Amino acid sequence: xxxxxxxxxxxxxxxxxxxxxxxxxxxxxxxxxxxxxxxxxxxxxxxxxxxxxxxxxxxxxxxxxxxxxxxxxxxxxxxxxxxxxxxxxxxxxxxxxxxxxxxxxxxxxxxxxxxxxxxxxxxxxxxxxxxxxxxxxxxxxxxxxxxxxxxxxxxxxxxxxxxxxxxxxxxxxxxxxxxxxxxxxxxxxxxxxxxxxxxxxxxxxxxxxxxxxxxxxxxxxxxxxxxxxxxxxxxxxxxxxxxxxxxxxxxxxxxxxxxxxxxxxxxxxxxxxxxxxxxxxxxxxxxxxxxxxxxxxxxxxxxxxxxxxxxxxxx
Numbered sequence: 001x002x003x004x005x006x007x008x009x010x011x012x013x014x015x016x017x018x019x020x021x022x023x024x025x026x027x028x029x030x031x032x033x034x035x036x037x038x039x040x041x042x043x044x045x046x047x048x049x050x051x052x053x054x055x056x057x058x059x060x061x062x063x064x065x066x067x068x069x070x071x072x073x074x075x076x077x078x079x080x081x082x083x084x085x086x087x088x089x090x091x092x093x094x095x096x097x098x099x100x101x102x103x104x105x106x107x108x109x110x111x112x113x114x115x116x117x118x119x120x121x122x123x124x125x126x127x128x129x130x131x132x133x134x135x136x137x138x139x140x141x142x143x144x145x146x147x148x149x150x151x152x153x154x155x156x157x158x159x160x161x162x163x164x165x166x167x168x169x170x171x172x173x174x175x176x177x178x179x180x181x182x183x184x185x186x187x188x189x190x191x192x193x194x195x196x197x198x199x200x201x202x203x204x205x206x207x208x209x210x211x212x213x214x215x216x217x218x219x220x221x222x223x224x225x226x227x228x229x230x231x232x233x234x235x236x237x238x239x240x241x242x243x244x245x246x247x248x249x250x251x252x253x254x255x256x257x258x259x260x261x262x263x264x265x266x267x268x269x270x271x272x273x274x275x276x277x278x279x280x281x282x283x284x285x286x287x288x289x290x291x292x293x294x295x296x297x298x299x300x301x302x303x304x305x306x307x308x309x310x311x312x313x314x315x
Contacts (some may be wrong), residue, residue, distance in 0.1 A: 027218035040065045046204040048075040048190075071196055078191045085184050090119050094186055103194045106274055111190055113149045114183040116140045120156055121166075121174055130160040197311065210249045217243050255313070259283045259299060271310045275303035284310055 040063050047056035053076065056069065075101045081092045097104065097112045104111055118140060124133040137156065145153055153169060162169030189200040199206070214304060221241045255264040257280035264270045266280045277300045281288075287296045288307045 024215060024219065026222040027215055036063075037065060037067075041067075041069055042203050044069040044201040045071055046284075048072050049202050050254045051075070051079045063111075071198075074191075076193055078188065081191075082184050082188060085180060085187070088122075088180070090115060090122070093183075094119065096187070100190075100194055104190060107190065107193065107276065109186065109190050110144075110149060111150070111183070111186045113141070114179070114186065117152065117156060118179065118183060121159070124160055124163045125166060125175075131161055131162070133160060165183050206249065210245055213245050213249070214243045217241060255280075257283050270313045272313050273298055273303075273305045275301050275305060277301065278313060281312075 008099070044056045044060050044065075047053075048071060053072070056072070060066075060069065081096055084090075084092045094115050097115055101112060105152065109135045116136075118134055120137055123136050124130060126177070127133060135158075137153075141153060144150075154172065159166055159169065159171040159174055162171060166172060166175060171292060180231055185200075192200050218239075218241070225240075255270040255278070256262065257264065257270070258270075259279055260283045262268065262280060262282070264280050268280050270278050271281050271284055272278050273284070275298050279299075284305075284307060285291070287299075288294075291307065294308070295306050298305050
């Protein structure tokens with residue numbers, strides 16, 4: 001038995017060497033110029049997003065980049081809110097949601113409802129009677145009764161029948177810690193989207209994760225064509241082989257305006273309206289009569305679009 005184990009351990013390094021290619025230089029371009037300032041800001045942004053503020057500050061200091069990352073203070077506030085939620089303190093989260101209520105409605109987020117539901121359950125569990133929880137629901141939750149949250153509201157009110165023993169009731173799942181985790185993740189996603197105009201995942205995370213999927217394909221291609229003098233990877237304008245990435249990394253690089261049927265360009269970029277629909281800039285200018293009208297009706301939904309809140313999209 002020991003001999004078999006020794007043989008397996010002896011072969012293991014060779015097996016790893018075949019499976020793992022330590023030299024990845026063949027698969028990347030050497031003639032690409034990087035803006036080191038932008039790269040440093042992306043890395044610092046990632047560190048701040050993770051709550052590693054001291055490390056982010058140290059990183060920028062050691063790179064000699066004196067300009068502070070523009071998102072630092074925003075991420076400080078976000079982590080203060082999330083940290084408070086981990087301590088089961090909802091005040092900061094509720095205040096932020098209230099101040100951004102309209103923006104949350106525009107993105108069709110149910111974050112406010114989730115936060116008020118958590119507060120409702122806390123009140124029902126702490127108070128001696130159910131009236132305080134009912135009063136809170138009338139003030140903060142009743143407005144969602146005509147939405148998709150109606151079933152959730154019904155469960156909340158029914159849970160009051162077991163308020164003194166909710167842990168052993170048919171509604172015990174309402175006390176699950178996962179509800180707090182989901183609310184915190186939704187707050188993080190909406191915070192990045194509303195205040196920073198960024199996806200919930202950082203640019204560094206997306207780039208590295210997509211790169212790990214593309215790298216093996218490119219390495220295999222370069223190893224196969226290594227002896228061919230006709231293949232000049234450094235001068236190619238596009239990837240020499242198809243690289244299949246996961247669905248979350250499949251971004252559209254071309255946009256065609258659904259109204260004008262014209263392809264977007266640098267002079268006519270895609271613009272996202274406050275309702276979430278996207279049109280080209282020239283189309284928005286025509287619909288607003290070149291800015292003479294401060295708002296206009298979205299052609300796809302009944303929303304009044306404020307032209308000052310239209311934001312350019314970058315593919």
